[in-house]
Amino acid sequence: MTMMDTPWVKATASDANGNCVEMRRHRGAIEIRDTKDRGEGPTLTLAPRAIASWLEGARRGEFTHLANR
Template sequence: MNRPDLSAARWRKSNVSGDGGCVEVAYVNGVISVRDTKDQGNGPVLTFSEREWAAFLAGARAGEFDLGQLAG
């Protein structure tokens, strides 16, 4: 997947994010992009298709990525 032009992206951060370990998410032309807020746009960006993002969210809601699941 080619990296989309993110110059006009509207980055969103969760309202429950604290100081430090936060990520931002943007949706541009059918691609979901995720970046680390502390890099202020200069770090790497992960990109996902709509289908990949939907699968990730479904797994997160089901608890598949809870720390206990990842460690075990």
């Protein structure tokens, strides 16, 4: 069974200048893009299992140190 495609979803943590990412499900994969570069910018395409693993790591705080400035 193929999952339905979804519209782009913008992160709720986005600031007023649009510094954030958007994600969607498209053709069975998860796509990620920079909201400032929607038209011509690159899109990262990952398998749903890869995103699920990343999200689990994020929930456990494995990547928090990357956001520290």
